[in-house]
Structure formats: structure tokens, C-alpha cells
Amino acid sequence: xxxxxxxxxxxxxxxxxxxxxxxxxxxxxxxxxxxxxxxxxxxxxxxxxxxxxxxxxxxxxxxxxxxxxxxxxxxxxxxxxxxxxxxxxxxxxxxxxxxxxxxxxxxxxxxxxxxxxxxxxxxxxxxxxxxxxxxxxxxxxxxxxx
Numbered sequence: 298x299x300x301x302x303x304x305x306x307x308x309x310x311x312x313x314x315x316x317x318x319x320x321x322x323x324x325x326x327x328x329x330x331x332x333x334x335x336x337x338x339x340x341x342x343x344x345x346x347x348x349x350x351x352x353x354x355x356x357x358x359x360x361x362x363x364x365x366x367x368x369x370x371x372x373x374x375x376x377x378x379x380x381x382x383x384x385x386x387x388x389x390x391x392x393x394x395x396x397x398x399x400x401x402x403x404x405x406x407x408x409x410x411x412x413x414x415x416x417x418x419x420x421x422x423x424x425x426x427x428x429x430x431x432x433x434x435x436x437x438x439x440x441x442x443x
Contacts (some may be wrong), residue, residue: 298324298373303382310361312390319355320382322373330354333370361388363418392417 302321310316322328330349332339339345339356346357354371366388372381396414403409415421425432425440432438 298322298328298375298377299380300371300373300382304369304371304384306383307385307387309387309389312362312388313360316358316361316365316386317355318369318371318384319353320371321352322349322354322380323352324373324375325377326351327375329374331372331374332356333372335367336370339369358386361386363388363390389418390416392421 299322300320301323302319304318304320308316308318322330328349328351330347332345332347332354339347341347344359346359348355354373356369356371358365366386368383368385370381370383372379393416394413395416396412398411398413401409401411415423423440423442425438434440
């Protein structure tokens, strides 16, 4: 068998959406299609569904999570041999606040440290604002990330 249309080389998706990979295979029947995730055969489940109609092989992964980020391989095999194609899936989690800012009251002239904690897929583009105006970092304002 051989691939007339291979799966795209890489895909970036947001956590919680569906991933779908398909490819078109030609060759003499009977063609057996096997999907792999990081070298391990994928077993059909409620989360991962596979189909092959004789020419189009498809893999659907429902509700993708960070652990679904991997190299996926579609292998087509018959009595004459085998061929494969692969793709990289990179699942990104949008930023969210794990710990939000807390209000603070200070005496004039005192320094303040305001902290928040982010979750999601780094790197983050963080902007600080005061009275709905973006704060420019400098001598008065400093930002530290860990």
C-alpha cells in the first residue's frame, strides 16, 4: 500500500476540542490500518475512534487534553508490504489564573508586591494595568516571573 494523501505534518489544538487525522491509502486489498501514539498501538475507545473505508483512514480523538500531545503514526499493511505517515499533535491549554490578585492597602511611600499564579501552556504574554492603563515597566514597576 501507499499514501495518496498523508496526514498533515503537525497540528496545534486548544485543549477540549476534537482532533481528526485522515489520509488516503491505495493498494491491493486487503489493507490493514493501524494507528500508533508515540510508538504504542491505539486501541479504539470512546475517546479514540478509528475508521477505514477501503481508501480513507481516519483517527478521531475527542476532547483532547495535554496528555494527547504526541507523535501519531498511521501504518497501512498488506501482503506486499507496508507504508506509514506521521503527524505531531501539540495540545495547548489557554492561560487561566490559578491564584488571583489580592487587594492590598499600604501607606504612601511603601513598596507593594502583587502576585498571581497562572496555569496553562507557557510562554504567557502578561500585561499589568492600573486604572485601565497598561503599566510600563521601569524604575517604579518591576515584573518577576518564575
